[in-house]
Amino acid sequence: MLPQDIKEIENVIGHRFGNKRLLETAFTTPAYANQQKSKGETLESGDRLEFLGDGVLKYILTRRLYLSGNDSAGQMTEERQTYERFETHAGIVDRLDIAKYLLLVGNQTVSEKMKSDLFESIIGAVYLDKRGGLKAVGRLVSRLMFSDGN
Numbered sequence: 001m002l003p004q005d006i007k008e009i010e011n012v013i014g015h016r017f018g019n020k021r022l023l024e025t026a027f028t029t030p031a032y033a034n035q036q037k038s039k040g041e042t043l044e045s046g047d048r049l050e051f052l053g054d055g056v057l058k059y060i061l062t063r064r065l066y067l068s069g070n071d072s073a074g075q076m077t078e079e080r081q082t083y084e085r086f087e088t089h090a091g092i093v094d095r096l097d098i099a100k101y102l103l104l105v106g107n108q109t110v111s112e113k114m115k116s117d118l119f120e121s122i123i124g125a126v127y128l129d130k131r132g133g134l135k136a137v138g139r140l141v142s143r144l145m146f147s148d149g150n
Contacts, residue, residue: 001027005101012096013122014143018130025049026121029114032103046121053124056134058084060141083145086116092144093119 001024009023010016017023026046033045061083065076082088093099093115102110102118126132126140 001101001103009098009101012098013126013140015126015129015136015140016131017125018132019128022049022125022129023122026118026125027101028103029105029108031105031108035105046117046124049121049124049128050117051120051124052127053120053122056127056137057120057123057141060134060138064138064141064146086113088145089119090115096144 006017006020006023009027025044026049028043028045030045030047033043036043058080061080062076065071065080071079090112099110099115099118102114104110123137123140127134127137129136
């Protein structure tokens with residue numbers, strides 16, 4: 001990934017990474033990582049960051065919904081599920097126009113699932129970054145998923 005690509009992504013998502021490698025990993029597809037591995041390079045895909053990002057996002061959404069008011073547990077669960085849908089995540093990636101930076105193999109096309117995975121990988125990367133953590137992820141999620149920005 002080119003330095004100018006990293007800078008552009010950081011500008012778009014609103015987080016400056018202390019560890020740029022985390023951001024690169026978030027954009028690395030499993031197919032690309034496997035291709036590079038066959039060439040003798042060690043490259044991790046964003047799968048593990050996606051796994052972490054999914055859990056962190058669930059926590060951020062759950063906490064936000066709990067603190068927001070008087071909804072029942074069932075209502076909060078339903079509302080959280082709307083924010084957890086892969087179509088919601090893919091839509092955010094489309095709005096930010098960042099899928100073009102995914103590291104792909106050959107004629108590989110970007111699916112809605114890949115965009116959703118990318119969103120969760122970015123959440124995981126921001127969480128792990130030395131300039132990140134839960135507060136940084138909370139700000140990112142508020143900015144990208146909620147119109148009030150809080």
